[in-house]
Each structure stands twice: as structure tokens, then as C-alpha cells.
Amino acid sequence: MIEPIKLQLLFNENTERGQQRFSLKYVWKKSFNDLKKALIYAILFLSLGFFPLKGFAGSPFPYIFKYVGFLYIGYAFILVYHYFAAKRKTYKLIEENINDFKTRDLNMHFITLNQNNIVIENSLNTISSIWEKINYKFVDKYLILSTLNNSLHFIFTPSEFKKSDYQTLIDYLQKNSKQIS
Numbered sequence: 001m002i003e004p005i006k007l008q009l010l011f012n013e014n015t016e017r018g019q020q021r022f023s024l025k026y027v028w029k030k031s032f033n034d035l036k037k038a039l040i041y042a043i044l045f046l047s048l049g050f051f052p053l054k055g056f057a058g059s060p061f062p063y064i065f066k067y068v069g070f071l072y073i074g075y076a077f078i079l080v081y082h083y084f085a086a087k088r089k090t091y092k093l094i095e096e097n098i099n100d101f102k103t104r105d106l107n108m109h110f111i112t113l114n115q116n117n118i119v120i121e122n123s124l125n126t127i128s129s130i131w132e133k134i135n136y137k138f139v140d141k142y143l144i145l146s147t148l149n150n151s152l153h154f155i156f157t158p159s160e161f162k163k164s165d166y167q168t169l170i171d172y173l174q175k176n177s178k179q180i181s
Contacts, residue, residue, distance in 0.1 A: 002115050007165040009109035013098055019155040020094045022142055024087060031079055038076040045069035100124060113172045120154055127152070131176035143170070
């Protein structure tokens with residue numbers, strides 16, 4: 001039986017803030033693509049609704065195009081509102097989380113690598129998952145570790161680890177889980 005490997009994570013306020021802000025941008029990246037599409041569709045439908053075309057004179061089509069164009073503008077405004085509301089709430093939660101970590105023992109952040117599972121623990125919670133439910137990918141300088149069918153994400157950087165612990169984690173991930181693109 002192989003002994004579990006315990007990796008200690010180094011807590012740094014600035015690193016934690018950077019990771020959480022990156023996480024917000026990463027999650028909202030898809031919504032920004034939706035926002036771009038909504039604005040393009042809004043411009044397209046509004047131009048068809050307001051541009052005088054001979055074939056549409058006296059028909060209800062210009063009104064339908066105008067209505068759909070305004071609906072897309074409303075959708076774009078809703079996406080922008082939700083982004084700024086989520087950003088404000090996330091930044092508040094980041095500060096609360098960092099304050100919670102500060103009041104507890106800062107050296108209580110560990111990753112335990114077993115033959116069958118991975119355990120991520122800190123002073124606030126402990127998460128364990130079997131290797132078959134783990135995916136990972138690299139985005140810029142960040143390692144994004146996903147568990148529970150990509151519904152829970154952990155973000156790591158090399159600066160959080162001691163010596164060669166980061167490479168040990170990567171080796172275990174490559175051996176026991178799958179990389180997604």
C-alpha cells in the first residue's frame with residue numbers, strides 16, 4: 001500500500017485574491033460571448049426594423065424586427081447587470097473569506113494525495129474526491145482542478161507550494177485523472 005502524500009499550501013492574501021478574481025473572470029467568460037452575440041443580434045434586428053426596405057412596406061415585419069432587437073438589448077443589459085452584481089458580491093465574499101483565513105491558523109492548508117482519492121483541506125472546510133471525478137486544465141499560470149462533474153473548481157499556482165510539491169501534484173493528476181482542454 002502506498003503511503004499518502006501530504007502537500008502543504010502556503011497562504012498569501014494577494015495570491016488568494018488573484019485566484020478568486022481569475023475565477024470570476026473565468027466563469028463569466030462564456031457570458032461575455034453571449035453578450036457579444038446579443039449585441040450583434042440587436043444591431044442586426046434593429047437595422048432590419050428601422051431600415052426602410054421596399055418589400056417590407058406596410059407589413060408587420062419591421063415591427064417584429066424592432067421588437068426582437070429591443071429584446072436582445074434588454075438581454076444584454078440583464079447580462080451586464082448580473083455581471084456587476086456578481087462581481088460586487090464576489091469581491092465582498094473574497095474579503096470575508098480572507099478575513100476568515102486570517103483569524104484561523106494560516107498553515108492549515110493541505111492537499112493529501114492517496115492512491116484512490118485526493119483531499120483538499122483548509123481551516124474552513126475539507127473536500128475529498130475520487131480520481132475518476134477529477135479533471136484539470138491549465139489556463140495561463142493557473143491550474144484549475146475540477147471535481148463533482150466540473151461543478152466545483154480549485155485554482156492553484158506554483159507560488160502556493162513548497163519546493164517541488166507543485167510538480168508532485170501535477171504528476172499525480174497526470175497519472176490518475178484526465179486533462180481537459
